Amino acid sequence: MNKLTKAALATGVATALLVGGGSTLALWNDAVDVGAGGDITTGALTLDATGGSWSDDPDQWVPGDSFTYTTQVSIVAQGDNLASELSINPSSITGTPALVDALATTMTVDAVQNGAMTAVAGQENVFTVTPTDATTGTPVEATITITVDFPSDSVSELVAQGATAELSALQLRLNQVESA
Template sequence: MNKFVKGSIAGAAGITLLLGGLGSFALWNDSTTVTAGAVNSGELQIVESAAEGSWAPKLAHIVPGDTVTYTETFTVKAKGDNLHAQLIANVGEPASKITGAEVTTNFSVSGGATRDPANKNLYTFDQGTYEVKVTITVVFDWTTAGRTGQNQTFTPGPVTVSLEQVLLP
């Protein structure tokens, strides 16, 4: 090859490299910073009231056909969106029983919580404070005959009231 062709090829390659390098400086670019807002967690808490619960009616001794109810009040603090929770009362094994008497528990919640019609212990809480009453009812069956259940005492075991969040489909 002659010197002129070799020089032309070398010159063209050099110009191509220079133009390629300069081309990267010609692209526009920009950036910005996004400041995301905070996400706060809610709260679900149950607190026993300062006042002690009580039995009603006040009976010295129950007899077949009587029903007595122990009521204790709690406060639920709810803070969150789409907050669903189940109230659960676990009555421990009674220290003593009255033969022929049946024990049940129930809840009532005031303050606007919505109770699920299919699951009576499932509630939807809006943000706020709610009063929860748990009742333990003792029904002494009126058909109890003979001396069954006489001179006995019902002493409930420890009662644990729980509030558990539930995820709905």
């Protein structure tokens, strides 16, 4: 091996040892605080309901019956660009499929305070929740009335006789949706 090749090989090995070994070879670098502002905090989306009451004690329903359940809700919808909707959770009504399918459920909203609840066009039982001020966390409060109908024309012959529908788990749901 000639002297030039030996020198090049020795230089390459020495450089590899310095870089790979983490010893004294330093590569320049720098960092700067860009002053991006303060911390961020998250908002909140919560739903609470008081124990409501039925208009009557529904027990042995027959086609043509209709009962209402009324409750008070309190909704915190706090956050920049937060959009949310309140609806009935249809899967919370369980029981004999023929009877559950025959029932018609509707929801109305009254006495809204600290905001607005507006029916969503084209969607049954869905209301947009809009607080007066989305930054304070002041709850939007309202009276919710859920009507459960057993329409007289929803069944015929022996369909849904002796059937059950479980309404004790009837549930409202509050979902964040894409903001417009």
